Amino acid sequence: MNSEQIETVRTRAQKAISPLEPADFSMRAPKGFLFNAKRTDAGRTLPPYYLVYFLLVDLLGFTNLGQFEKVAWSVPVEYDGRPFLVEHRKFGLGVFAANVPEDEEAAAEIVRLIHKATKAAQPYFDWRAEQAAKASQLNVVNRSPDLFERLNFYLDLYDDRQQQAEGRKDERIVNHLSDMSYTVAFPAVELNREAKWLGLSAIECFFSWTEHVFIHIAILRGNCATGEDVTKLAKAEWAEKFKAALDITDPTTKQFYDQLAIVRRQLRNFVAHGAFGKDGEAFHFHSKAGAVPMLLPHPRDRAALKFGQGVDFVAAEAIALIRDFIDHLWSGSLEPAKIHIQDFGLPLNLTKVVNGDYARAMASVDAMESYADYQVHLNDRYANMDF
Known part of the structure; x- marks a missing residue:
């Protein structure tokens, strides 16, 4: 957006906001107006403060x-002909006047x-956002604690169903319908099925969380410094x-990467694509041996997928892998990252990448x-507007 375009938008916004004008400091205002003006009800419906x-x-x-x-x-x-204040105070943006409710x-x-002028100025706001995205004066929202809590919620439910199934594995419930007929139910079968569903949900949550937390770790490590990078x-x-986020030249990390990639490819992608998958998982081809599941070898890992494997997975193995990886993720040089991202749940400030604050903080747990x-x-001070 060049200066001529900005001037065009400015002219439209000025026309839209008229007759509202900047206060003329020569005009008379009630004594103590700046400190005693009262919030109006109408001012509660202003556009966002920014x-x-x-x-x-x-x-x-x-x-x-x-x-x-x-x-x-x-x-x-x-x-x-009357003075007003448009202020962003601790309890929100508002229009403040000397005589309320008059x-x-x-x-x-x-x-x-102001609403009318805000609509007229939309191209300017878009331009400001585009300019900001190219720089580092940005905060990145941190939703990792909530996403991780959601993951743990499903893991706990999975553990509960697994334990119940194990405890009732020898139990059977006989329901006599008549002298000649009855039904038999095995509670462990249903509990294992529920555990499988919950395991799938937990794995979905794991990949959702890692998609988010990896970006935050990358920022703390200095691998993302601008809005465009993020x-x-x-x-x-x-x-x-x-x-x-992680150094895959480390053998242990590389092993986790390879194993998790298989879980994602074989399991999560299969579920995410309507249980059809991408490699013929929904087909059974005809043969003299009967129907054979057509789970074709993956082009990048031909040993990973074979007939009948990959979809009917053992949830316990995938869940154990996830838990082991989480322990590995927050160990060693990334232990300080857990403090910032998970324990304190702080947003990421890209200017801290540029000025080296994050590099210094990542040096140790104490730092x-x-x-x-x-x-x-600082956040508490700004939230309370203790300037």
């Missing part, structure tokens, strides 16, 4: 009075004009994310604990 800031301050050049106690930014405006009608009109990795295959504690303190 859009309002970009519109008023960045694009239209309204004055920002700066930060105060419990106030992130404050923009004085004038409407119908000024509610005017505040509602201010909100309407976007590219997010779109990449699971294998590429694994390699960005990361100290760094994470400080970040939590």
